[in-house]
Amino acid sequence: MRRLVLVSILLAIVVVTLGAYTRLTHAGLGCPDWPGCYGLIDVPETSEQIAKAEAAFPERPVEIQKAWNEMIHRYFAGALGLLILAIAVMAVRNRHQGTPMFLPLLILAIVTFQAALGMWTVTMKLMPMVVMAHLLGGFTTLCLLFLLYLRLTPYRIPGGDWSIKKYAKYGVVGIFILTAQIGLGGWTSSNYAALHCTELPICQDGWLENLTFEDSFDLIPPERDTYEFGHLDHHERVTIHAMHRIGAIVTFAYLVWLAFAVMRRAQTGFFQKVPIILLAVLFAQVGLGVSNIVFSLPLAVAVSHNIVAAFLMLVLITLTYSLKRKI
Structure with a gap:
């Protein structure tokens, strides 16, 4: 089962990467229906298929590359769902052998809801909240699969570091802070606000005067035919981006403090190395964020910014889980 979970983690990383790529190439509506694409299980490519597709969806002309981006993401996501179903079935069957059951069933419930969100992303025309x-x-x-993998792995937590066990609760706080920051990043991306602050460290001159919170974070926006390319005005998008930048500063400061606090008091190599890895991934993420601004959101950098955020969370989970197992 542990190997199946590991394969699922690797596949989940691919799915997250493809999701970011699909979103950043504006292919979220590359297929205007769900789960197929213009009524097909693949993408319309022949002249006859394209003619039928555009007759059925006249508001959405076929863009083959965008359609393939979307469908490839769906194929991989579907495969991940089947693997998670297999893990849940194995967990139920082996429950009397001490195999964790709650976590696999929770992951199955989340991935089922995730499939519904994928459908609503299309049917609600890229509504930012969805x-x-x-x-x-x-x-x-991804994170719950990784947590399950840690639970199934009988690795030894070094003893002797009793002075750092109190940092487990601070690790949990860090997970919540990082989750909020990832959410702000998602809100920035879904509202197409990534290029509305073009200077560092926060935004261009006059950004404070442009702040408006009245509609910037409304979860239920006014009804529109589509939310593709955004529906908010410039001031609202500046507000969203500025909050993401401020959140990045808070997250950076907290995780740097946590890493150095653990590293300074740790006596074993394990708890000295994990904070170093956390700092390395954190600085890489900051570098990617800065590069997004300096180079105007290049696709490779923007996708990497999503993936490194996921790896940062996985390292933080490793540190926090290890500290909690030590207690």
Whole structure:
């Protein structure tokens, strides 16, 4: 079962990557229906298929590359769902052998809801709240699979570091802070606000005067035919982006403090190395965030920014879980 969970983790990373790529290539509506694409299980490519597709969906002309981006993401997500179903079945069958059952069933419930969010992303025409929830659902699935893998792995937590056991609760706080920051990133992306602050460290001159919270974080927006490319005005998008930047500063400061606090008091190599890895991934994430601004959101950097955020969370979970197992 542990190997199956590991394969699922690797596949979940691919799915999160493809989700980011699909979103950043504006392919979220590359297929205007769900779960197929213009009524097909693949993408319309022949002239006859394209003609039928555009007759059925006249408001959405076929863009083959975007459609493939979307469908490939769906194929991999579907495969991940089947693996998670297999894990849940194995957990139920082996429950009398001490195999964790609650966590696999929770992951199955989340990935089922994640499939519904994928459908609503299309049927609700990229409503920001649904897009952000779909992003968070992908991250949650990956993180819970990783937590399950840690639970199934009988690795030894070094003893002798009693002075750092209190930092387990601070690790949990860090997970909540990082989750909130990832959510802000998802809200920034889903509202197409990534390029509305073009200077560092917060935004361009006059950003404070542009702040408006009246509609910037409304979860239920006014009804529109589509939310593709955003529905908010410039001031609202500046507000969203500025809050993401401020959140990044808070997250950075907290995780740096946590890493150095654990590293300074740790006596064993394990608890000295994990904070170093956390800092390395954190600084890589900051570098990618800065590069997004300096180079105007290049696709490779923007996708990497999503993936490194996931790895940052996995390292933080490793540290927190290890500290809690030590108690």
